[in-house]
Amino acid sequence: MKRILKILLPKAAYDAAKQCFYALVKAKYRTLGRPARQGESAKARARRLREGFFDKYCTGRGLDIGYGGDLLETNCTGWDFEHGDAQYLRGLPDASFDFVYASHTLEHMVDPGVTLANWWRVLKPGGHLIIFIPERDLYEKKKTLPSRWNLDHKHFFLLDRDEAPDTIGIVPLIRRLLPGQMIVRAEICREGHTIDAPDAHSDGEYSIEVVVKKMPAP
Numbered sequence: 001m002k003r004i005l006k007i008l009l010p011k012a013a014y015d016a017a018k019q020c021f022y023a024l025v026k027a028k029y030r031t032l033g034r035p036a037r038q039g040e041s042a043k044a045r046a047r048r049l050r051e052g053f054f055d056k057y058c059t060g061r062g063l064d065i066g067y068g069g070d071l072l073e074t075n076c077t078g079w080d081f082e083h084g085d086a087q088y089l090r091g092l093p094d095a096s097f098d099f100v101y102a103s104h105t106l107e108h109m110v111d112p113g114v115t116l117a118n119w120w121r122v123l124k125p126g127g128h129l130i131i132f133i134p135e136r137d138l139y140e141k142k143k144t145l146p147s148r149w150n151l152d153h154k155h156f157f158l159l160d161r162d163e164a165p166d167t168i169g170i171v172p173l174i175r176r177l178l179p180g181q182m183i184v185r186a187e188i189c190r191e192g193h194t195i196d197a198p199d200a201h202s203d204g205e206y207s208i209e210v211v212v213k214k215m216p217a218p
Helices: 002-008 011-032 040-051 053-057 112-121 136-140 170-177
Strands: 062-065 076-079 097-103 123-134 156-158 167-169 181-189 207-214
Touching (some): 040 053, 040 123, 112 123, 112 170, 123 136, 123 170, 136 156, 167 170
Parallel strands (some): 097 123
Antiparallel strands (some): 123 207
């Protein structure tokens, strides 16, 4: 429906309708809270439990950015659009979380560099930033925008390399931007993925998972 409306309506009318819709949804979530739902984090849970992921990277107090009702763990605070812009995390103090997690959120951000800097800002030294994003060739199955499956995607991602005009290499981006970082995990996760046809939505996992440790100052 969203794709059809974007095609049929003039841009100004579509943008106004979109803003009105999100204002109503934001008010609802602020009043009633978000309903629980299963998303990409839930899909990855069995694998992560098997790997000891939570014990390694998710101890202490966490922030789950863009959680959408699919909270990573009970020791997380959820942050979504009803709380503010995920690119800036305004109102959250520096170094306030032991781990920061964002699932399928970075691809929606206007400026991934500014976004990562602010996610890094609220992470304590010694903590982990965990980024989970759709891998271009497993999910998008094309090389240039717009996304085949989500019109709000502003960037595509590969693990290890940039490809102009629309694809960002997440590991090179992290290495360029984040001071005092150590990448402790960077993998393509495709457990349960069986659908490679370009005109069909993928199943299973189709994501890049990167864990970055914020090294304490010497």
